[in-house]
Amino acid sequence: MNGTDTDTFIEWMSAAVPGSLGKLEKEARAKGVPVIRKSAQSFLGFFCTLLKPDRILEIGSGVGFSALLMRNYVCCRILGIELDSDRAAEAEKNIREAGFSDDIEIRCADAADVLRELAGGEGQDGAEHFDLVFLDGPKGQYLQYLPYIEKLTREGGVLAADNLLKEGEILRSRYAVTRRNRTIHRKMREFITEMTRSGRWQTMLIGDGDGMLAAVRKPDAAPDTGTDRTV
Ligand SMILES: C[S@@+](CC[C@H](N)C(=O)[O-])C[C@H]1O[C@@H](n2cnc3c(N)ncnc32)[C@H](O)[C@@H]1O
Numbered sequence: 677m678n679g680t681d682t683d684t685f686i687e688w689m690s691a692a693v694p695g696s697l698g699k700l701e702k703e704a705r706a707k708g709v710p711v712i713r714k715s716a717q718s719f720l721g722f723f724c725t726l727l728k729p730d731r732i733l734e735i736g737s738g739v740g741f742s743a744l745l746m747r748n749y750v751c752c753r754i755l756g757i758e759l760d761s762d763r764a765a766e767a768e769k770n771i772r773e774a775g776f777s778d779d780i781e782i783r784c785a786d787a788a789d790v791l792r793e794l795a796g797g798e799g800q801d802g803a804e805h806f807d808l809v810f811l812d813g814p815k816g817q818y819l820q821y822l823p824y825i826e827k828l829t830r831e832g833g834v835l836a837a838d839n840l841l842k843e844g845e846i847l848r849s850r851y852a853v854t855r856r857n858r859t860i861h862r863k864m865r866e867f868i869t870e871m872t873r874s875g876r877w878q879t880m881l882i883g884d885g886d887g888m889l890a891a892v893r894k895p896d897a898a899p900d901t902g903t904d905r906t907v
Contacts, residue, residue, distance in 0.1 A: 682884045683715050690714040697744055700770055704739055709763070711741040712812065715884040716838045720810065723834050723890065724749035729807030731755075733794075733828060735787045735821065736813030740767030743780050746810070754780045755806075757787045757813070787813050791824035805830040811837040816860050818867040826876055829893040835877065840864060841887025 693701050704711045712720070720742065723729075729752050734743050737756030747754060758764040764784035771780045783790055794804050809829050811818060818837065829835055840846065845853055846864045853861045868889065872879045877891035 683713060686718065686884060687714045690718065693717070693745070696774060697741070697748060700739070700741055700744070704741060709739055711738060712745075712838060713886070716742075716812075716886075716888060717745060719836060719838075719882070719884075719888050719890070720746055721749050723808055723836055724752075727807055727834060728752075729833075731804075731806045732808045732810065733757075733806040734810045734812065735791075736811070737764070737767050737782055738812075739763050740770040740780070740782065742810065742812065743767070743782075744771065744774055744776065746808075747774075747776050747779055752779065752807075756780060756782045757790045758782055758784055759786055759813075760784075787821065788817065791821055791828070795824040795827040804828060805833070807833045809833070809835045811835060812839070815839055815842075816863050819863060819870060822867065822870060826893070831893055831895045833893050835889075835891045835893065837889045837891075839886040840868065840881070840889050841883065846887065 692698050701711055724746050728750055732743075732746055732752055732754040734746075734754060734756040737743050737758040740756070743754050743756045746752070756767065758767060761784050764782050767782045768777075771777055771782065806828050807830060809825055811821070811825070813821075825835060842857075842860070842864070845857065846861060846868075850858055850861050868881065871877050871889060871891055872881075876894055876896070878894055879889060879891040882888045882890065
């Protein structure tokens with residue numbers, strides 16, 4: 677069974693999203709506006725239920741579907757970033773209509789600018805901290821965002837990233853990928869390599885849907901004081 681089979685199975689088995697959120701999902705799909713698939717929905721539901729996050733950062737909010745879904749799973753505050761001004765305005769409207777304007781803020785901006793600003797803030801180590809970071813923005817930028825996300829995710833917090841495997845394309849050799857898609861192929865592989873080998877994350881790659889990655893932020897290594905060294 678491959679990832680696509682699993683995804684079809686999950687779509688088939690999953691209960692429909694109820695109420696106005698389900699209506700928002702259907703309307704977005706009908707208009708071709710991107711919203712997360714069922715597999716990513718259950719993935720987020722799993723982490724929201726397990727972690728009970730107080731603060732969530734979402735990169736790529738679209739029209740607000742995934743932010744509202746997470747807020748439905750858990751009582752929390754969400755900061756969402758969306759570059760497209762029409763989508764950001766639509767997200768704000770959907771959030772207002774759902775009655776969650778106090779809990780979910782959408783910033784209409786380039787994620788790189790917002791991440792840089794948040795990471796340089798006045799928190800514990802100069803940054804704000806989030807319990808869960810949902811990365812669903814421009815795929816080619818994930819690696820550039822990573823140093824900021826590392827500062828912004830609290831120790832023990834989770835980074836959840838969607839659309840990592842481009843329906844299996846990232847698993848193939850770069851020579852089996854069309855020339856047009858080679859840059860994204862390389863960037864995504866570099867991102868996955870950094871996540872799995874840097875030692876700063878405990879990472880799990882999931883083949884369902886478009887491919888998802890979940891990673892727990894490990895504590896930074898204690899500074900080497902030299903006291904354990906035998907001379
Ligand atoms: C897959 S969609 C997000 C779907 C959304 N998470 C949901 O399920 O409801 C990705 C979004 O990232 C946004 N985006 C693309 N580049 C961006 C950037 N540089 N900064 C912030 N958002 C960006 C796109 O406009 C798009 O709406």
